[in-house]
Amino acid sequence: MKKRSISLTVNGTVHDLEVPVHRTLLQVLREDLDQVETKYGCGTGECGACTVLVDGEKAILGCLTLAASMDGKSITTVAGLEKDGQLHPVQEAFIEEHAIQCGYCTPGMVCKSVSILAKNPKPSEEEIRHNLEGNICRCTGYVKIVQAVQRASERI
Amino acid sequence: MSDFKVIGQRVPKVDARRKVTGHQEYADDLRMPGMLYGKIVRCMEYAHAKVTKLDLSQAAKAPGVVKVLGPKDVTQKGYNSGVLDLMVPEPVGQMLGDIEDQLVFTDHVKFQGDAIAGIIATSEEAAERAAELIQVEYEPLPVYLTAEEAKKPDAVQFTPLKPGNLAFALPIQMFPDGAAYAWGDSEAGFAEADLIVEETFTLPKVKQCQMEPHTYVARYGDGGRLNCWTSTQMPKCIHNKLARLFELPMSRVHVIQTTVGGGFGCRLGMIAEPQVCAMAMAVQGKPVKVSLLREEDWLGSESRHPGKYKMKIGFKKDGTPISMDAHWISEGGGYYTHASGVQFTLGAWLAGTYKWTNFRFKGDRYYTNTTPCGAYRGYGNPQNNFAMEQLIDRALNQLGIDKVEWRKKWHKTVGDDGWCMGVTYASCGLDECLDKGAKAIGWEDKIKKYAKQTGSKRRGVGVAVMTHTSGAMPMLLEHTTCTVKINEDATAELIFSCSDLGTGAHTSLQQIGAETLGFPLEDVHVRAQDSDISGFDIGAHASRTLYVGGSAVIEACEDAKRQILERAATALEANQDDLVMENKKVFVKGSPDKSIDVATICYQGVYNWVMPDTGNWIGIPGQIQGYSSYFAKHNSPPWSACFVEVEVDTETGQVKVLDCVAASDVGKAIHPPSVEGQVEGGIQQGFGQSCMEAMIYDEKGLCLNNTFADYRMFGPSDMPKITNILVEEHDPFGPYGAKSAGEGGQVAPTGAIANAIYNALGIQFTEGPITPERILKAIKEKGLQA
Amino acid sequence: MSSRVLPVFDLLLPSNLEEAVGLLSQHGDQAAVMAGGTDLLVGMKVGMSPAFILSLADIQGLDYVAFDAKHGLRIGAMATLSQVVDSKVVNDKYHALWYSAFTNGTPQTRNAGTVVGNILRASPAGDCCCAALAHGGSVLLQGPAGKREVDLDEFWLDYRKTARKPDEVAVELKLKAPEHGYGSGFAALTRSYQDLAKINAAARVIMDGKVCRKVRLAMGAVAPITLRLKEAEKVLTGQEVTDQLLEQMAAAVRKEVKPIDDVRSTAEYRREVAGVLAKRVVQDAIKSVAGPCPYSCFMGA
Ligand SMILES: Cc1cc2nc3c(=O)[nH]c(=O)nc-3n(C[C@H](O)[C@H](O)[C@H](O)COP(=O)(O)OP(=O)(O)OC[C@H]3O[C@@H](n4cnc5c(N)ncnc54)[C@H](O)[C@@H]3O)c2cc1C
Numbered sequence A: 001m002k003k004r005s006i007s008l009t010v011n012g013t014v015h016d017l018e019v020p021v022h023r024t025l026l027q028v029l030r031e032d033l034d035q036v037e038t039k040y041g042c043g044t045g046e047c048g049a050c051t052v053l054v055d056g057e058k059a060i061l062g063c064l065t066l067a068a069s070m071d072g073k074s075i076t077t078v079a080g081l082e083k084d085g086q087l088h089p090v091q092e093a094f095i096e097e098h099a100i101q102c103g104y105c106t107p108g109m110v111c112k113s114v115s116i117l118a119k120n121p122k123p124s125e126e127e128i129r130h131n132l133e134g135n136i137c138r139c140t141g142y143v144k145i146v147q148a149v150q151r152a153s154e155r156i
Numbered sequence B: 001m002s003d004f005k006v007i008g009q010r011v012p013k014v015d016a017r018r019k020v021t022g023h024q025e026y027a028d029d030l031r032m033p034g035m036l037y038g039k040i041v042r043c044m045e046y047a048h049a050k051v052t053k054l055d056l057s058q059a060a061k062a063p064g065v066v067k068v069l070g071p072k073d074v075t076q077k078g079y080n081s082g083v084l085d086l087m088v089p090e091p092v093g094q095m096l097g098d099i100e101d102q103l104v105f106t107d108h109v110k111f112q113g114d115a116i117a118g119i120i121a122t123s124e125e126a127a128e129r130a131a132e133l134i135q136v137e138y139e140p141l142p143v144y145l146t147a148e149e150a151k152k153p154d155a156v157q158f159t160p161l162k163p164g165n166l167a168f169a170l171p172i173q174m175f176p177d178g179a180a181y182a183w184g185d186s187e188a189g190f191a192e193a194d195l196i197v198e199e200t201f202t203l204p205k206v207k208q209c210q211m212e213p214h215t216y217v218a219r220y221g222d223g224g225r226l227n228c229w230t231s232t233q234m235p236k237c238i239h240n241k242l243a244r245l246f247e248l249p250m251s252r253v254h255v256i257q258t259t260v261g262g263g264f265g266c267r268l269g270m271i272a273e274p275q276v277c278a279m280a281m282a283v284q285g286k287p288v289k290v291s292l293l294r295e296e297d298w299l300g301s302e303s304r305h306p307g308k309y310k311m312k313i314g315f316k317k318d319g320t321p322i323s324m325d326a327h328w329i330s331e332g333g334g335y336y337t338h339a340s341g342v343q344f345t346l347g348a349w350l351a352g353t354y355k356w357t358n359f360r361f362k363g364d365r366y367y368t369n370t371t372p373c374g375a376y377r378g379y380g381n382p383q384n385n386f387a388m389e390q391l392i393d394r395a396l397n398q399l400g401i402d403k404v405e406w407r408k409k410w411h412k413t414v415g416d417d418g419w420c421m422g423v424t425y426a427s428c429g430l431d432e433c434l435d436k437g438a439k440a441i442g443w444e445d446k447i448k449k450y451a452k453q454t455g456s457k458r459r460g461v462g463v464a465v466m467t468h469t470s471g472a473m474p475m476l477l478e479h480t481t482c483t484v485k486i487n488e489d490a491t492a493e494l495i496f497s498c499s500d501l502g503t504g505a506h507t508s509l510q511q512i513g514a515e516t517l518g519f520p521l522e523d524v525h526v527r528a529q530d531s532d533i534s535g536f537d538i539g540a541h542a543s544r545t546l547y548v549g550g551s552a553v554i555e556a557c558e559d560a561k562r563q564i565l566e567r568a569a570t571a572l573e574a575n576q577d578d579l580v581m582e583n584k585k586v587f588v589k590g591s592p593d594k595s596i597d598v599a600t601i602c603y604q605g606v607y608n609w610v611m612p613d614t615g616n617w618i619g620i621p622g623q624i625q626g627y628s629s630y631f632a633k634h635n636s637p638p639w640s641a642c643f644v645e646v647e648v649d650t651e652t653g654q655v656k657v658l659d660c661v662a663a664s665d666v667g668k669a670i671h672p673p674s675v676e677g678q679v680e681g682g683i684q685q686g687f688g689q690s691c692m693e694a695m696i697y698d699e700k701g702l703c704l705n706n707t708f709a710d711y712r713m714f715g716p717s718d719m720p721k722i723t724n725i726l727v728e729e730h731d732p733f734g735p736y737g738a739k740s741a742g743e744g745g746q747v748a749p750t751g752a753i754a755n756a757i758y759n760a761l762g763i764q765f766t767e768g769p770i771t772p773e774r775i776l777k778a779i780k781e782k783g784l785q786a
Numbered sequence C: 001m002s003s004r005v006l007p008v009f010d011l012l013l014p015s016n017l018e019e020a021v022g023l024l025s026q027h028g029d030q031a032a033v034m035a036g037g038t039d040l041l042v043g044m045k046v047g048m049s050p051a052f053i054l055s056l057a058d059i060q061g062l063d064y065v066a067f068d069a070k071h072g073l074r075i076g077a078m079a080t081l082s083q084v085v086d087s088k089v090v091n092d093k094y095h096a097l098w099y100s101a102f103t104n105g106t107p108q109t110r111n112a113g114t115v116v117g118n119i120l121r122a123s124p125a126g127d128c129c130c131a132a133l134a135h136g137g138s139v140l141l142q143g144p145a146g147k148r149e150v151d152l153d154e155f156w157l158d159y160r161k162t163a164r165k166p167d168e169v170a171v172e173l174k175l176k177a178p179e180h181g182y183g184s185g186f187a188a189l190t191r192s193y194q195d196l197a198k199i200n201a202a203a204r205v206i207m208d209g210k211v212c213r214k215v216r217l218a219m220g221a222v223a224p225i226t227l228r229l230k231e232a233e234k235v236l237t238g239q240e241v242t243d244q245l246l247e248q249m250a251a252a253v254r255k256e257v258k259p260i261d262d263v264r265s266t267a268e269y270r271r272e273v274a275g276v277l278a279k280r281v282v283q284d285a286i287k288s289v290a291g292p293c294p295y296s297c298f299m300g301a
């Protein structure tokens, strides 16, 4: 097949889409659904800027996922973490720890941090660092990002 | 000075909430009706070639293609992507020999990734697919990857304007000492020296790796106006440069700065603005978006200058640094770009750090068939640090002098000539940085402990120091403007043109504005990114935004405040000098009941009528606006000391960074977390340059690692714990005593980590990056001291 | 070629293995099988352009990690690296494989990427390839003529080339059951903490006290395929493991490897550290005979 009909839930909204099979989830999110908060940084799986969550907790890469393979799946982007004007504890911690500079890595970094804590609510610093691999930040040296995950972990 | 209200507070950054929710828009996020997509076609097969045939006809017929453009279809004017030519007086520019040797699309490919054509289509996909249909034939030319090769007499000339492919050497008219930046007599100095050490260092070609790839939108329309949305670091310079390139009056060029997804110098001057604007001019009325692919961004945007650094230094037995003679030879890539800028500042900072009795620096830059070099955080200074700080340690080992003590004794300080002669240092907290840093890392103990080691895991500690700059004065034009507009409810808009690269600059400027006006922070809003709105500024570079921009903000806010007080004096029938402004009220000193709300003054300035009953104005009409067109009066560089502890696995050559202490004198830290962030990010980049990062080319000049998979950087698990010490030595010139913090963070870590490895192994590495491969080879060749 | 836009292809989404094999017999050489896609899609962004992708995503029941003491470990074609990292039994009994999955790529690529994909990718630097070869085992392939098993020792033929025929699907990876005295270790040298290996090594030992009864030693990124270091194994087999013996083994390793220069490292370096790495993984393997692995504190996200 060259196109596939899929039903994709993004931040709680169900979309019935007819997607060309060669399009990545990242393209469909950004170009077809206007969810531009998920970023392109490399397209080859290295930088994590395109990270989104499946079922609210598993981190995957938009750039290395075929949209056609996402039928029936539920995706959360960074924009879906805020609920009724209330930020997610990870988002709050990123602001409070000043873990954001240029902010381009932030959507992916925040989603990744949510996934880390979903799996292990009290990670050690070493575990946080190990699991932040795959999300490149060129601004912060990761110092304040690690601190933000630690702070969020105290609240979750 | 401790009674600041907002300065020094760890307030949330102005843009943090927008960024953490994903609401912040970057250029690639822009959506416009009728948007078209541009693709820059680049030569990927050759690093040096003539295009002998370019057939765009198949691409033109491809589905969705609106237009194809070859070299002849766009302006034939040349340009220089750098902007230094705008910032020096014309005669100086002529002496420096700055040239405009770049074309929008070229038929003489000078590096892999050079732009040869453009495609405009209705979707990104259509443009990509059409690009595959372009047929190009090339006549390959010899490839020059080193200065040695490029300067051979029979080498193909990159431009007739630069014989011998020598893009730049310090001009003899400006540097009479044999075209060298010099004082004293270095040869005589060496004759007096008790110890001379010399070495040639090799510096790698490293990349900024900003996370947001270069992306633009341009539209030519709206009555002949060219609009360009770009995440440039210097919107006003781009404004001027685009007007010149496309021969339009500046009033018909509109530059809108989008959120900068990381700068580090990679957005200095123009990158692909000429190409995207040329495309927009070809499809009038339609917006055209060009989003560079990561692999293309890597090749098509500028890198740091690599090169060979020949350095010779002489000392007296007591450690007196009697002479320095250095010759920097850079392999600068396919175009002129920043040839004059980097080669000059490199020498200047070399001169600015220590008190050499005699000093001589020469800097040359050759053309090579590699990605053109431009600005990258530190602008020459990290190259110095890697070479000079290591060579000094080698000498100190031979002289038996402690490395911290020597640095404390011989660094330049208040009253000494800064990195430009004639501009003296006005403040210096380096001694405190060295003392506190040494204590935090446990310097004395560790130096002793690591002097004798056995086994396969060897530890070492290293130190390096640096001074950088706060603004471009006196080398370049140092001018910025700021308008503060007071709304009728006594809140303020600060309008300027300096960009915030994510550094926190706008947060700090907001704090400065609020402090000066005496307004609560939330009542001051920052607006900064539109050439139609903001005044002149030379851009976010030279670590200037806070130091220079902050002073402009103060001046503009004081102007506004003066107007408020003038009006209050009239209203309260008091002498202006007797008034105080606090909590948005103006009082007469000593009689607090005689007061007026600032809001009343501002409101009356805007909403003003002749009252029908009295026939009088109700206050003083005219909206209050403060303004500053600010030329920096001085340059007060920051100082810092970096300490690093490493463990080297002598069986594999792998280096683990165990600890890092950075002590920085940035003057008053206006927004401390932003300063810390600059230091922490700088360390990641500095370590990378010294130990991991380098663009690698094969013999054909094709880059082998233009992806994050192949060009590795320090990741979360590679980074050590960092202790950040801020030494806030008040500066008499800086805004509220502040100096700069932007670039400096990267400089000293490059030397400190190299010195730590040297300390661990007793072997010095002159070629960067210091990879396990080089370490293991050296251990095999030179052996380890027991 | 673009890291943003994939080339055009036709997606085949069979719902069972028979259908998959049928589609492969039809489209043969023009089709690429996709498990997690973390390798295939990157390849397609840098120049590969298969006409068909046959995705295993819709085939139920391939995502198992199953162990029994008699037959050993079976990992289904769609079992992700994350599943293996989370598996207690792998962590306990197949330490080398566990560690090779734990350090493989990033949490995101481990969530999508599969162990079988790693084996089928046939990269000489593949981390699970190296560990699996040390453990010893086979790949179960299903084709039009039914199922067949290929021993890992015969599975990789050349750089990125396997014994799989174009009409076959790899169904599972099988690793031999541990015997008494079983231990294994894996290590990789990388440029940064997370990176493709410059060189990796894995060992599986069967110890009898201090004597090494049997050993399998594998090394990656030192030849066009992941190598079994048989000469080095001979040095150890039947001997009491001493520092001196390990040195002898390291010398044999350096002779057996045939590394090259590339962006990640140099031939000279690889040869030099090959011996060191071999010693370390053998030592780790021996240590792991005694008890649980030292890395179990880590769990991937
Ligand atoms: C950022 C990043 C980091 C990485 N780091 C590492 C690393 O550290 N170590 C490492 O070894 N690898 C690494 N990889 C490569 C890759 O992620 C792994 O090798 C992974 O295990 C591949 O599994 P997959 O399921 O995604 O494979 P796929 O991409 O689906 O397939 C890989 C290959 O195997 C074939 N194939 C897959 N399954 C089958 C099957 N059942 N039958 C027949 N053929 C099949 C495919 O046709 C393809 O040729 C990395 C990749 C990325 C993007």
Ligand code: FES
Pocket (backbone or CB within 6 Å): A039, A040, A041, A042, A043, A044, A045, A046, A047, A048, A049, A050, A051, A061, A062, A063, A064
């Ligand atoms: S864009 Fe997906 S990992 Fe970089």
Ligand code: FES
Pocket (backbone or CB within 6 Å): A099, A100, A101, A102, A103, A104, A105, A106, A136, A137, A138, A139, A140, B211, B261, B262, B502
């Ligand atoms: S904040 Fe800029 S890349 Fe992370």
